[in-house]
Amino acid sequence: MRILFTFIGGSGHFRPLIPVARAAQAAGHTVAVAGSGGRTAEITAAGFTAFATSEPRARTADTASSAGVAATPVDVPDPAADLRELAEGFARRGGRRQAAAVLDIARDWKPDVLVRDEVDFGSAIAAEVLGIPCATVIVLAAGGFLRKEVIAEPLHELRSEYGLPADPGLAMLDRDVVLSPSPPAFRDPRFPLPAHTFAFRPGPAVPAAPERETPTVYFTLGTVYTSTELFTRVLAGLQGLTANVVATVGSQVDPAVFGPMPPNVRVERFVPQDQLLPRCSLVVSHGGSGSLLGTLAHGLPSVLLPLGADQPYNARRCVELGAARVLDPVTVTPDEVRATVSAVLADEGYRHAAERLQRETNALPGPERTVPLLEALR
Template identity: 65%
Template sequence: MRILFTFIGGLGHFRPLIPIARAAQAAGHTVAVAGTGKRTQEITAAGFTAFPTSGPPQPTSPSERAPMEAPDPEADLRQLAEGFAGRGARRHAAAITEIARSWRPDVVVRDEVDFGSAIAAELLGLPCATVIVLAAGGFLRPEVVAASLREVRSEVGLPPDPEMTMLSRGPILAPFPQSFRDPQFPLPPDTFSYRSAVVPAPGPPREKPTVYVTFGTVNTAIEPFGPVLGGLATLPVDVVATVGNSIEPAELGPVRDGVRIEQFIPQDEVLPHCDLVISHAGSGSVIGGLTHGLPSVLLPMGADQPYNARRCADLGVAQVLDPMTATADEVRAAASTVLADARYREAAAEIRDEISALPLPDETIPLLEALV
């Protein structure tokens, strides 16, 4: 069987596809990945044939880096509707249709905001599965994207879809337990939840806690690192911080002993050795931390991040700070509280245990095979 995995956007949309794609390869299926040309290097480095759906990335310098802007939920929803469900869906509907006619996949597996691939699959009569990449829910709602998708569907000759069934057509695969989902925005009842990897049992408590700091790996804002590293500077903790490919670690200035700053470290290599995560509340960072039973301090900056942060707070696994106003003192207080109050770790451990009980990615493959 030939399976075409597709995503639109950054690495947070690609990485959830990787465990299933590798499981498909291990089962003897032929796999390719289609995504933005900015991510071709990461696709091939992960071991997959890459089909770029846009041009290569353009280099940027620190002087060209845009300053961090205050969270604007309405602007984020407009970007989802006009960018992902409008321009992006139009681009991917054309690109994936062309790729599929040439490469001839049997099944398409898309990230949930890659609407254009769902349209292309429907147009070509191909079965399509969806991988959930917005963990808490709430950001992607049918009423937000309906008008834009109606236009794109009409342009390619597909009939109206007033119930927006295209969003949940085919298997829905979620790399997290459904208990994490905000109950106001439930997933379909037949959603298949799985865990992305085997996680080793937690080791004995460390004498000195380690804090992992990440605000994403692409177009990372530099501003939050100042108060976060400043707040951690006087705590008796070690720190591992990843700053992304647009920031040089030296830009953050000198740091004390016990602080390591890198552009990128795979989080699966870091998290088993940590006690606390400080992040932007991206779905991958939050679920990655909870997979290891780690509580968080969260500074959500946009898109689905505020929804994830609220859900984490509701579940008792995180404290949430404002990324625009948080001071070093506030970061220090929040980190100290989450590390000292056992209730945060106990709540995170409950979710870790739920995740550990989920099936592995190889159990998603029969669902894909059944589509053909």
């Protein structure tokens, strides 16, 4: 069987597809991945045939210099603007671009099944035009950010452009198999997934982490965030902890702009999360779905600084489940960071809540169990 995996956006939309794609490869199926032109090297490095659905954007130089640490303040989160970008950027402009590109790729490559990330709306339309099944992989863990009423208008317009029949309930988005790489308990019950959703564990089961005499705190704001001002404030707070600290600031920020660090603090552009989390006691992050699910898979509590998109929804769910505390990224001070991280480390309730989600994750079937569901779609 030939399976075309598709995504729109960055690494956070590609990485949830990888375990399923690798499982399909291991089962003997022919796999390719279609994503933006700027991601083809990442797709190839992961071991897949890559198709570009757009031209790569020109790379920029480092955005932070030694003179610019305070020049990129954190933007005030704007939930309404994030929803407009979902509707206009992902559904209207991105959906139109992706539908055309995936149709061209699929007509030449001839997949039997498409598997898309959940905000790749154009690929769902392309699959319907071609008359082939389209499975969906959830990339927004807690739910709430992607709501059908937000994206209905641009998707109805796009369906009309392709001569597809009316779909008032947008059944196209979850008509076929839905795959969720997260523990069901993490999903906000106010935004349930379809009943036919299959939850799976994206990686190997992770044993409970031993308690350590000196904790290690991991700090990340994801792979694309570049507010050096927020990094500076958080790092200043973490420096005062009796803990080892590892911070990753992304490819566009030079760690040198933050100046000399004490021996217990290490600042890097990037370190693979899977290398760090087994040694950690707590994670400070933006609450992106990928970072957060990795954190919970290792049974670790969080201190969260949600910046936009799905992050506030994930943060709220973590608080409801007792696995995190949340700080305001706009107003947070170093003292608040230090006090909050210290409090979460000292209160075993946060770790126990995270470990409950870890146990649920470990009990899920592995990604190899998704393959028969895809095979049944053919």
